[in-house]
Structure formats: C-alpha cells, structure tokens
Amino acid sequence: MPEVWQSDHLNNANGYFGCEATRDARGASKVTGFNTWSFFEVKHLPEDLNKYTWSKLSVSTRWLRSTNQMGILLLDPSQDISTPLVTPDPRKLNDPFWVYSGILQEVARLQEIAVWKIRNHVRNIEKQAEEEEKKKQEEKAKEKEKGNESMSLGKRPEPEYRRLHNIARHAIHVTESLDVAVQNVDHIIRQHEMYIHARRNLYAPLTSQDTPFEDISSRLSFFQSHIESIRHRSISNQKRLQNEIQLKFNEVAQYDAGVTVQISHAARLDSATMKTLSFVTLTFLPPTFISAIFSMSFFNYDRDLGWAVSDKFWIYWVFAIPTTIITGLVWQYWSRIFPGLSSLHVEKEKPKGVPEQGYEKQFSDLPV
Incomplete structure (x- = not known):
C-alpha cells in the first residue's frame, strides 16, 4: 500500500487517482510491479432531502509482474457497492489497469442513479408548476364564462424557496463529483497509454497476444464517454432547476406588480372622487363667502x-x-x-x- 494513500490530507478529497511503478532494489530500471490508488464518491438524494447519502469507493491495487497477480484493497466501502466489484479475466491479467474496467463500470452505475434521483426531484417541481398553471387557466376560463373579467389576482404565490435551493445545492454536489470522476478517468487513460508505451520500449512491440491492452484501452475510453454523458445530464438538471427557481421569483414579482396596479387603480378612483368633491365645494364656496361677508x-x-x-x-x-x-x-x-x-x-x-x-x-x- 503506498504511503501517500494513507496521508491525512487525502481524507477530505472529493476524488483522485495516482499510480507508480515498483522496481527491483538491485536494478533501478527493472520494473517488478505497479501500484495504483484512487477514490470516487457519489451523492444520492432520496425523497427526504435530509436523508441524503454518499457512496464512496476507495481502491488501492498492487500488481506483480512476475506472476501477473493483482492485490485489491477496498477501504471502508459503502453498502451499495456491487459485489463482486471486478471479475478477473485470465487474458488481461498482464495489464495492471484491467481492474479499472470494473471500477469505472461501478462508478458509472452509481453516478447514473444519483443523477436520475436529482432529475426526479426536478421533474416533480416542473409537474407541480404545470398543474398549478393549468388550474389557474381553468379558473380564468370559468370567470370569463360568467362574464366576470375583474382584476382578481387570486392567492399570492408562496414558493418553497428553501427546498428549491436545497435541491440545487445537492445537484451542484452531484455535478462536482462527476467533474472529478471525468478528471480521474482522463488521468487513468493517460497513465495507461504511458504504461503501454513504456512496455513497448522496454520489452517488445505489441503482438497479437497483447490485444488485451487494446481491449482495456477501448473499455476505459467507453466509460470515459459514458460518464461524460452522465455529467451533461447532471448539468442539464441544474439548468432546469435554476429555470424553475427563476420562474418562481418571476411569478411572485408578477403578482406584486399586479397588486401595485390595483393600488394605482384604486388611487385613481379616490383621486376622481376627491376631484368631484373639490368641484362641488368650489361651486358653493364663492356664493357662501359673498353671502356671509x-x-x-x-x-x-x-x-x-x-x-x-x-x-x-x-x-x-x-x-x-x-x-x-x-x-x-x-x-x-x-x-x-x-x-x-x-x-x-x-x-x-x-x-x-x-x-x-x-x-x-x-x-x-x-x-x-
């Protein structure tokens, strides 16, 4: 296990990936193994906003070149992690990155679930707004049929701003974890390419027997594309949620503007009444003044x-x-x-x- 993986400053990290080659103490150029360490986290938001959970996947691997054996250590995995996490393929054991095909598949599965939970919250908010708008239009139609087209504004909107902003906060965390996951996958692919290049230079050009390297590279690229697409959906959820929050603000502002218009209309009526009283007073005041003086x-x-x-x-x-x-x-x-x-x-x-x-x-x- 690499010492850096046990350092305190990594405990609060939101994700990372690292790797290093181990070498023979007698010959610095002879590679004897390969170590990797990585961390992924995913946030899940159920119906009850106060009961959110985190799925954490902290993995350390050690690969021995002489026997193609792989040691995998999971540190405090959450209960929703699939078991078994990876299934060894004898044809791919000579590549120390084979384990990350299964790890990234699990990360993609967890991220997909997290993003769709946020999407469900956003869709419920949108459906509620659609139902309220439909009900409002039906009430207006009934009033119009009765011939009553007054300036009634109905009940003042009372959006649940705190709930909306809490969902937005969780959506930001989900997108953040996806950004870090995409960064980790990019790093994994880059390190895998460097490993293949170093192996080709040190040993021999890749042959048909080494096609597992290409298969693993293709699989890693696939999960890179998959997780990136999940990230785009998460960003879309954030934009849709922000759109609904802005709509709520605009509805309240529109209602307040309508109240202001009604107050202005009432003020004009009062002004007309006062003008009438002033005219009546002005009509009778001069004759009364002359008669009195x-x-x-x-x-x-x-x-x-x-x-x-x-x-x-x-x-x-x-x-x-x-x-x-x-x-x-x-x-x-x-x-x-x-x-x-x-x-x-x-x-x-x-x-x-x-x-x-x-x-x-x-x-x-x-x-x-």
Missing part, C-alpha cells in the same frame, strides 16, 4: 304676511355667478397659467448634494 338676508317671514323676498335679491346673483365662474376658471387653468409654481414643491424635495442628472437617473432605473 355682506350679511345678506333676502328672506323674511311675517306671521300675517308670510314669506317675503327682498327686491334686491338680484344683487346677490350679480356678484355670486361671476365670482363662481372666475374661481372655477382659475382653478381649471392654474397649472397652465403658472407651470413653474406647480413643480416648485417637487424641486424643493430633491436631495441636497445630488446632481440633477443623478437624481433623475435614480427613478429612471427603477423597474416598471
């Missing part, structure tokens, strides 16, 4: 003669009617006659020390 009393009641109206009553109307008309016209055209005075209050409320362009840009950048 001049103490005009045009009506008199006598028990014998009854009600009597002063013959000067016309004077009241001579002053009241023109005053009311002039006041109404001034009120109507005040902002057009004195446009500077209408914006004076807004100018005074601008913050001190803020340039005019910067002040206007503050509000031009606000989302509509």
Whole structure:
C-alpha cells in the first residue's frame, strides 16, 4: 500500500487517482510491479432531502509482474457497492489497469442513479408548476364564462424557496463529483497509454497476444464517454432547476406588480372622487363667502304676511355667478397659467448634494 494513500490530507478529497511503478532494489530500471490508488464518491438524494447519502469507493491495487497477480484493497466501502466489484479475466491479467474496467463500470452505475434521483426531484417541481398553471387557466376560463373579467389576482404565490435551493445545492454536489470522476478517468487513460508505451520500449512491440491492452484501452475510453454523458445530464438538471427557481421569483414579482396596479387603480378612483368633491365645494364656496361677508338676508317671514323676498335679491346673483365662474376658471387653468409654481414643491424635495442628472437617473432605473 503506498504511503501517500494513507496521508491525512487525502481524507477530505472529493476524488483522485495516482499510480507508480515498483522496481527491483538491485536494478533501478527493472520494473517488478505497479501500484495504483484512487477514490470516487457519489451523492444520492432520496425523497427526504435530509436523508441524503454518499457512496464512496476507495481502491488501492498492487500488481506483480512476475506472476501477473493483482492485490485489491477496498477501504471502508459503502453498502451499495456491487459485489463482486471486478471479475478477473485470465487474458488481461498482464495489464495492471484491467481492474479499472470494473471500477469505472461501478462508478458509472452509481453516478447514473444519483443523477436520475436529482432529475426526479426536478421533474416533480416542473409537474407541480404545470398543474398549478393549468388550474389557474381553468379558473380564468370559468370567470370569463360568467362574464366576470375583474382584476382578481387570486392567492399570492408562496414558493418553497428553501427546498428549491436545497435541491440545487445537492445537484451542484452531484455535478462536482462527476467533474472529478471525468478528471480521474482522463488521468487513468493517460497513465495507461504511458504504461503501454513504456512496455513497448522496454520489452517488445505489441503482438497479437497483447490485444488485451487494446481491449482495456477501448473499455476505459467507453466509460470515459459514458460518464461524460452522465455529467451533461447532471448539468442539464441544474439548468432546469435554476429555470424553475427563476420562474418562481418571476411569478411572485408578477403578482406584486399586479397588486401595485390595483393600488394605482384604486388611487385613481379616490383621486376622481376627491376631484368631484373639490368641484362641488368650489361651486358653493364663492356664493357662501359673498353671502356671509355682506350679511345678506333676502328672506323674511311675517306671521300675517308670510314669506317675503327682498327686491334686491338680484344683487346677490350679480356678484355670486361671476365670482363662481372666475374661481372655477382659475382653478381649471392654474397649472397652465403658472407651470413653474406647480413643480416648485417637487424641486424643493430633491436631495441636497445630488446632481440633477443623478437624481433623475435614480427613478429612471427603477423597474416598471
């Protein structure tokens, strides 16, 4: 067992691969064996997000050239690892990398399961959103059939943001383990090619009896392609999940914008009501003011003669009617006659020390 495999700094690693040749102590150039060590980990996310598990595959191998014997050590394997992990093939025992065909097959199997578990979570979120949208459209259709096309927004969306982000966090871990697995496979293939090249130079060119080397190389390349395709699916899961999270944010923003529109509509109605009250007040205020300031009393009641109206009553109307008309016209055209005075209050409320362009840009950048 190589000493580096037992070092403390590798305990927290998320994956690695290493190898070295062993040589005869009497001759430094004579290769007597070949050692490898590797580590793969896979994260599994069940329906209960709090019960996620890790599959860990830590392997150390030692190959003896003289007998083509292979020693395999699994350190603390998880229970979901297939047994037997590898099946020896007598035709391939002269290649120290034959064991990695079985190891990578197991890694690909575990990664496939992990990615599809994430995919199931993502698909459930998508289906839930589709059902909610379908229900919303049916409710709108019913309201339209009843002739009720009001601005009702329905219930405010309440997305489970924490759950969505937890799934996204686990999806990131799955993709991370796949990235490391792809890196390890690349390293394994590169080291295998170097081993074949060194063997060809030291011993003899490969013959038809050495085709197992080519078979193992082809098998390693296959698993490289397979694990890479699983990685692309994992990345797709992340993008789909991020798309759903963004959709939830947009739905809440759309609802809040609808509430703002309703508030604005109600404010316009209130403004129209206040304008009507102001007009009524403006109509009766000038005549009332004239009558009060001049103490005009045009009506008199006598028990014998009854009600009597002063013959000067016309004077009241001579002053009241023109005053009311002039006041109404001034009120109507005040902002057009004195446009500077209408914006004076807004100018005074601008913050001190803020340039005019910067002040206007503050509000031009606000989302509509």
